Amino acid sequence: MTTLETRPASVAPSAALHPDEWQARVQLAACYRIFDMLGWTEMIYNHITLRVPASVAGNERHFLINPFGLHYSEVTARNLVKIDAHGRVLDGSPHPVNPAGFVVHAAIHEGIPEAHCVMHTHTTAGVAVACLEDGLQQTNFYSVQLHERIAYHDFEGITIHAEEGPRLLEHIGNRQAVILRNHGLLAWGHTLPQTFAILWTLNRACEIQMATFAMGRARPVPEDVAARCSRDALQFDPRHGAGQDVFDALVRRVDRIDASYRQ
Template structure:
């Protein structure tokens, strides 16, 4: 019997508009996917007014082998207003490279630029200030190994101590050193961060971390949680396939959410 076709292959993806004149097709592809992700975050309520960031590093086909460039949201717009064309292309120092009239938030390029530069495998970086995420980041001991979602993150969670608002470049190397090899990150007293080899993979990591925090917040409001054993957590993380490139690395989940966004508002494609 043939293996069933994954649902993500049966369901159509959202259409991609034609590449604007003068833009590399690889950049436009990244812009459309990133703009869709901002709308997914808005749909999920993972917003903090005009703050926080999702970034992607542009491939060498766009930037060249000797330059590192990434896309970031225009500072001052809500995530629901982000489109493929109004994303801002900047370098690691935060210099605008595409003539965008929008400013960028220093807290965005300092943190995200440091990770994109210091971790070659960090194609995408996501940062949130959700209530559950900040609450766990403020908790002594941080994330506890007590639920289905934390069990899937065994050995993947890194921590970085709070040093104030992240606008000072000297913090960047310390952040990178603390999270190297740990794609699910808790910024103590601050919030959550994830990075990954693709945008959908990064989303899958952040979603799992966010759910782990939500469940922990709910559990601690009722009493003492039941610990997950080390053996069970190791096994759960090994068996969890949603982060693995060999199993789609979150692409099917992300595509499903983009289709939902598409049905509600397709203006992100502009």
């Protein structure tokens, strides 16, 4: 039994919600609190979305997103908003949804069947590297784990126009780590923990590159070594947990600070 399945006795799932949806809500709310703990927030902006389980939504592409106007530290399992790919609220939530959130996320959820979770950040290191002409370079322990795993998408302005979706999908292909040029970082995955592991590695690579470039010229990692590192990076592989152990450890830390996300 994972940490997220062990709820305090005082917090019970809503009788109106399928248990699988409640579990997804708790997991996603926990992730928002983890982002807050890591300093990955951008006021009330940016998004983490999670597809509603097929046991609830069937073949429909429904997903959960943060209520626009709330800080990540205020997100809970109950106040997450369930929407469809057109941004229509499906659960009667009184909270609005940011169009700049669901346009990109919906395009990925709709266009990539395996994209169960999508995460997007504007961290200082992520945006800084996204603004570099050459993007993320093959110069550190973390960047080489993502060798040939990163996609780039050119900046087209604030992401509120649906017509950008096909171009975004074309540029992403099957790569799960994405640098949105002049904008920020994005990751998608088969599970929420896997998506988190990819995004954490990508952001960490950007942090190290930013620190390295501040000191001078970086020493590149040879192509064959980088390729081997990418093959050996097992933290993204479902056969090796795909980030579940790391995510569970961070959930335990959040629980010690404030477990109100479970409400």
